[in-house]
Amino acid sequence: MSEDDVQRILAFDDTLIGSDGLPHDAVPHPRLWGSFPRVLGYYVRQLNLFSLEEAIHKMTGLSASKYALRDRGFIRAGAYADLVLFDPQTIDARADFNEPIAPSVGIKWVMVNGKKVWLDGQPTTHRPGKVLQRHAA
Secondary structure, three states: OOHHHHHHHHHOOOOOOOOOOOOOOOOOOOHHHHHHHHHHHHHHHHOOOOOHHHHHHHHOHHHHHHOOOOOOOOOOOOOOOOEEEEOOOOOEOOOOOOOOOOOOEOEEEEEEOOEEEEEOOEEOOOOOOOOOOOOOO
């Protein structure tokens, strides 16, 4: 895809932001480790393609709503605690084709189902994730 096409598609209000990176590939595509930080660092901070809030909504609430994932994608009482604490001034992808699993920078911690799974640049021993089921609207 051309960069102009990527920017035009990302800027569309109903575009969801995600990744189709496959975690069990021997040499994964860099997007597996860098899609979300790249959007926040490059398209939001550097290009000002859209606001930080818009980008996060496209990655979380909008995606959860479109895929009918109940109690996901929003911070509210009763919802699952899937959260990322990051610095919007430094978050950026470092993964590339030479180092496809290079951790991104600017991420302090990641929480899945209320358990920290990433802390200060390292994975923890917690694995609270589960397969999600769609719910009829």
